[in-house]
Amino acid sequence: MRHTTRLTVAQALIRFLSRQYTERDGRRHRLIAATWGIFGHGNVAGIGQALLETGRADMPFLQGRNEQAMVHAAVGFARQSGRLSAHAVTTSIGPGATNLVTGAALATINRIPVLLLPGDAFATRPADPVLQQLEVPYAGDVSVNDTLRPVSRHFDRITRPEALIPAALQAMRVLADPVQTGAVTLALPQDVQAEAYDWPEEFFAERVWGVRRPRPDRDELAHAAEAVRAAARPLVIAGGGIRHSGAQTALAAFAEATGIPVASTQAGKGALPYDHPADVGGVGHTGTATADALARGADLVIAAGTRLTDFTTASATLFQNPAVRFIGLNLDPYDAHKLAARPLVADAREALEELRTALAGHRVDPAYEAAYRRAKAGWEERVDRAYAVPREDEDEPPTQAQLLGLLDGLVDAGDILINAAGSLPGDLHQLWRSRSADQYHVEYGYSCMGYEIPAALGTALAAPDRPVWALVGDGTYLMNPTEIVTAVQEGVPIKVVIVDNHGYASIGGLSGAVGGEGFGTAYRFRAGDGSYTGPPLPVDLAANAASLGMAVIRTRTVGDLRKALAEAREADRPTCVYARTRTPDTVSGPPPAQAWWDVPVAETATRTAAVGAREEYDRQAAQRRRHL
Structure with a gap:
């Protein structure tokens, strides 16, 4: 029965x-x-x-x-x-x-x-x-x-x-x-x-x-090995699939055996620690000069576990070598065939291990390896300059890059940083020095404002013994601070850093670049002409976070911020660090974008800013390629 x-x-x-x-x-x-x-x-x-x-x-x-x-x-x-x-x-x-x-x-x-x-x-x-x-x-x-x-x-x-x-x-x-x-x-x-x-x-x-780990097809593996051996300037682009597969060790072994440099997408950053000799940083619109230069000159790109979004490919303008070819190493055949790639459909860890075996004894030209390592060292000097706090700045509000530098000097491999939207993803992709495989948690597939605080809560539930930081701008904070209440209720000691720059700073900058003149992007009162160009709004985000139950540390200067971050890291309850930032100057600030991003500009306009922006847009768009 x-x-x-x-x-x-x-x-x-x-x-x-x-x-x-x-x-x-x-x-x-x-x-x-x-x-x-x-x-x-x-x-x-x-x-x-x-x-x-x-x-x-x-x-x-x-x-x-x-x-x-x-x-x-x-x-x-x-x-x-x-x-x-x-x-x-x-x-x-x-x-x-x-x-x-x-x-x-x-x-x-x-x-x-x-x-x-x-x-x-x-x-x-x-x-x-x-x-x-x-x-x-x-x-x-x-x-x-x-x-x-x-x-x-x-x-x-x-x-x-x-x-x-x-x-x-x-x-x-x-x-x-x-x-x-x-x-x-x-x-x-x-x-x-x-x-x-x-x-x-x-x-x-x-x-x-x-949970399957499919091994690569024998013929696809042979084709991939042949392509690598024939390449003079190969490059690996590591995406989120490396993390999902737990393939970081296999990727490091592959890079060490072959000398092939490894660039990373937002989802793949941390696949190699920042100080690994083969790591050349983020690639694409928000990438490093080192990684983007390698991508422009690459004759073979191994796209490992990446969807190859427009930020990664610089809207199809990045890979400029006429001879460039692609290997699509991906568990999903749909992604493995992008950019007319030769597919290598398999679990990332299994494929990298078997490809390394198939390439036994092969290594890139020493001159190529030496050149990208020199370029990487040069980029790290630019990061140092962006992070630097001159003595005269100690009593001034920090730039956003200086804030990241202070946090960089405080954390270790156990800390986890979460971000999703605004100007921070670009700065983090270029500047952040990932120390562990899962320290860098930037959601850039959807780049959803309001993700950071609840995601920090969920992440901390999965990693209860590690410091978890949610880095949010004022626009993002206002979108979705509600789960602060849940963190307080559950006693989950997330650390929220609010970067207040009075508006949608990222999209404001983009608006200026594409002829929009920052329209509707600042948090300000209306001026006499009806535009949002009056005084900043009297919004007190720190008071809001405190009203939801967080411990709040207000900061005004670099010196205040340094102490506040250290205090927050040791806190055993949800804690907010509130920092007003200033506009980057010529001494400290992230480098400009190293590659293009396609944001269409008005084809006809009467305002000077839009006319000039369209001329630049046409110049950049002319570099687009269809890889066939």
Whole structure:
């Protein structure tokens, strides 16, 4: 006789999730380690009751303040966990569910697993419409949750209890798949959540989902080795796939054996520590002069675990050698074929190890190696100059680069830095000296303002013994500070550094460069002519952070900031360092962009700034290439 257990759909789902595991390299991890939630009428009597009944031992619960922020926190946790463990996020129907869309897009674009469990409108339609139900005259089965379809890697709606079984299994398959992973959505009608069903006991058995490490195809590996041997100026571009694979050691061994330099994307930065002889820093629009010069002259680019976004390729203008060819080393065939690359479809660690073996005895020309090492040393001198604090600046507000320099002098390999948007990603990609494989956490696939604070919370939950810093500008802070409350509630000692420069400084600079004259980018009162050019707004972000429960350290000068960062690092409660910065001057500041980024400029205009910007745009755009 088949044994069954009578539970509601919600109770069955939570019990099922509590017994799912991933396994890679012989190590097992809890697949869904906790559930975030904000409750409303669409999930309070379903998933909410099920979490209460299941208990914290089997499914820990985390109380969020903003639905989008809960997803960001879950992404931070999953990234820090190597994508081997993830969180679920439950919301009510209506606005709670649609607030998930931005977070889901971020997770899917960055290929980070998160399970979304939004409530949904009644499946049985006892009244029509119910509160927060979207009425679509031509389709009765559409709800607001359908907005999650294009930003989810897998989507299902559970309209009958028995449908949960195949849906839940498919959801776990996608979450654990290193190629397909991202946001997975199971939309749960509120009546179905509370409906009871006799579930087969096998559904609740412990289940282990193996995370694959595919080895390279023999012929693809041979072609790749032949291409490397024939190249005079090869370059590796390390992307986020190196981190997800845990391939940092294999990459270092490959670089040491061959002498091939390694540049990094935002997601790949830290794949080699900054002081590794082969590391040449970030590449692309926000890259170093060393890495970008190597990319321009490369005759072979090994794109290892990267999606080759427009920032990495400088909007298709970076790789200028007429003879350049590409090897696409990627677990995803879609990415492996980009730029007409010869594909090497495999796990990054396995492919790098086997390619190194295939190249035994091969090494780049010593002159090439010596040249890029000299160029790297020159770039490090530029970083020193940007970080430097002249004696006369000690009592002045810091530049943003000086702030990073002070933090650089304080941290060790255990610290983790989180950022996503504004001018900081560019400065960090160029200047930051990554000391460990997971210290650099910049979300630049979606570059989502408001990511940093909740992601720091999730990251700290995954790495509870390490200092976790959220670096935010004033614009980003105002977008999403709510999870400060959760950090205070849970006693998670994240460190938030607020860089206040009175507006959207990054986009303000970009606006000036593309003929927009900084329009609408400063936080200022209106002037007499109606423009936002009056005095700065009297916004006190430090007081806001304090009102949410953080310990706050205000700073005015470089000297204040130096002491405040050290104090925050040792703090055992959530702590905010508030710093007003000044505009970089000729002594201290990041170098200008070393490569182009395509932001279209008005083709016809009457204002001088836009006319001049269009001339520069046409000059740069003429360098675009299609690699065939």
